[in-house]
Amino acid sequence: MFKMGKVIVIVGGQFGDEAKGKFVDFLAEKADLIARYNGGNNAGHTVIVKDDVFKFHLIPSGIIHKDKVNIIGNGTVIDPKVLVSEIESLEEKGYKISDKHLVIGQNAHIIQAKHIEEDSATGGKIGTTSRGIGPCYKDKIARTGIRVIDYVKEDNRYSRKIRPLVKNTSFIINQFIENKKNILLEGAQGTLLDIDHGTYPFVTSSNPTAGGACTGLGIGPTKIDSVTAIMKSYITRVGNGPLVTELGTEEQTKREDGINDLKETLGKEGLDHLKRKITLKANEGDEYNQGRLMRFNGKEYGTTTGRPRRTGWFDVLIARYSARINGLSAVVMTKLDVLDDFKKIKICVGYEYKGKKTTEFTNNSEVLSKCKPIYEEVDGWLEDISKVKDFKELPKNARKYVERIEELIKVPISIVSVGPERSQTMILRKEFLF
Numbered sequence: 340m341f342k343m344g345k346v347i348v349i350v351g352g353q354f355g356d357e358a359k360g361k362f363v364d365f366l367a368e369k370a371d372l373i374a375r376y377n378g379g380n381n382a383g384h385t386v387i388v389k390d391d392v393f394k395f396h397l398i399p400s401g402i403i404h405k406d407k408v409n410i411i412g413n414g415t416v417i418d419p420k421v422l423v424s425e426i427e428s429l430e431e432k433g434y435k436i437s438d439k440h441l442v443i444g445q446n447a448h449i450i451q452a453k454h455i456e457e458d459s460a461t462g463g464k465i466g467t468t469s470r471g472i473g474p475c476y477k478d479k480i481a482r483t484g485i486r487v488i489d490y491v492k493e494d495n496r497y498s499r500k501i502r503p504l505v506k507n508t509s510f511i512i513n514q515f516i517e518n519k520k521n522i523l524l525e526g527a528q529g530t531l532l533d534i535d536h537g538t539y540p541f542v543t544s545s546n547p548t549a550g551g552a553c554t555g556l557g558i559g560p561t562k563i564d565s566v567t568a569i570m571k572s573y574i575t576r577v578g579n580g581p582l583v584t585e586l587g588t589e590e591q592t593k594r595e596d597g598i599n600d601l602k603e604t605l606g607k608e609g610l611d612h613l614k615r616k617i618t619l620k621a622n623e624g625d626e627y628n629q630g631r632l633m634r635f636n637g638k639e640y641g642t643t644t645g646r647p648r649r650t651g652w653f654d655v656l657i658a659r660y661s662a663r664i665n666g667l668s669a670v671v672m673t674k675l676d677v678l679d680d681f682k683k684i685k686i687c688v689g690y691e692y693k694g695k696k697t698t699e700f701t702n703n704s705e706v707l708s709k710c711k712p713i714y715e716e717v718d719g720w721l722e723d724i725s726k727v728k729d730f731k732e733l734p735k736n737a738r739k740y741v742e743r744i745e746e747l748i749k750v751p752i753s754i755v756s757v758g759p760e761r762s763q764t765m766i767l768r769k770e771f772l773f
């Protein structure tokens with residue numbers, strides 16, 4: 340039978356960490372090629388398949404499906420040590436990595452030791468991940484960087500390992516498009532961290548938005564069939580910069596212990612007790628504890644550092660902005676189960692700035708930092724929904740919450756997710772999948 344191929348772009352619709360890894364993995368099952376187009380090892384994907392937990396920073400999570408081609412495109416920046424360590428950890432789990440599974444764009448830029456040093460010394464103001472991302476892109480734009488194609492001419496343990504994987508990835512992807520294959524293009528980070536369209540200067544140094552897929556991989560915009568953004572049912576941000584719906588202050592969050600410390604000092608019973616205390620205060624209307632409850636339920640602690648993420652209510656203005664910048668076809672809503680314990684849930688439908696109401700987002704960080712959220716409040720469902728398999732079986736208030744957001748953002752919600760496992764995924768609309 341003749342099979343029509345599709346080219347689907349997946350982007351982070353908020354500030355990153357929307358659980359994109361799970362959906363890339365979910366969609367990758369039917370994809371022939373998976374490609375990453377921006378960023379470097381500032382990203383972190385966790386994919387859980389049965390009992391195996393995979394953590395990737397660089398390699399697309401499609402790599403765990405053994406019969407797919409995974410590409411790290413020209414728009415990315417690569418730390419050779421990190422790439423090689425990811426390849427080796429896959430090999431230890433029994434994966435054979437050759438250029439049939441993993442291909443590196445020859446024009447991607449190499450993160451050098453000096454980039455990491457510079458980022459560590461100067462990135463504090465932005466709250467960067469200190470992985471050398473910004474300084475590497477800086478050298479790329481100044482035309483003083485080292486590309487992968489140059490790097491593999493050197494002779495060291497890393498270059499030798501990477502060398503066989505380096506190819507003209509734009510050529511390969513376009514061949515796959517011509518042959519009507521299914522192609523998944525994955526943006527790292529999120530829309531609001533985009534260097535051109537995010538909350539500058541509190542952004543990353545690449546284009547996580549849909550346009551970045553074209554420039555970062557060398558394909559034309561006419562080849563893209565749909566763009567899906569992943570958004571959480573609430574919002575989080577790591578690093579600095581404005582977050583209008585933030586619950587509690589940035590300082591309060593940063594003062595908190597990381598989850599690993601909490602686990603160690605409190606144990607399971609202590610954690611349960613703490614959660615009951617937080618829930619009680621949250622439902623009495625204490626904002627800091629509302630944010631803390633999201634952090635707790637959503638495991639909102641950095642994958643590598645364990646640092647607590649800032650949390651807040653779902654922001655419709657951001658979602659609509661994201662829809663515009665990316666030309667969104669659909670939204671996948673993740674982590675709906677995180678809101679299970681809330682009596683009341685808020686949705687941000689406007690900002691108040693200098694006494695005036697606005698419903699348009701602005702990426703002007705200075706203005707944003709002075710905006711106050713205007714909320715619509717809905718009733719929670721106060722039930723564990725993590726085992727629900729069908730949207731129709733969700734508690735009425737959970738369904739109403741999703742439908743209200745869909746109505747407000749004016750983009751169809753194609754999937755709702757209630758947990759990290761593949762089985763915790765409800766498909767509402769098939770037309771945006773392969």
Ligand code: IMP
Pocket residue numbers: 354355356381382383465466467468469470471472473527528529532541542543544577578579
């Ligand atoms: P950089 O990308 O390390 O330069 O960091 C710039 C900003 O982007 C900081 O606020 C980081 O916390 C944020 N950031 C970078 N990568 C990610 C990510 O994968 N998820 C969420 N935030 C990120």
Ligand code: MG
Pocket residue numbers: 355356357382383384642
């Ligand atoms: Mg992440």
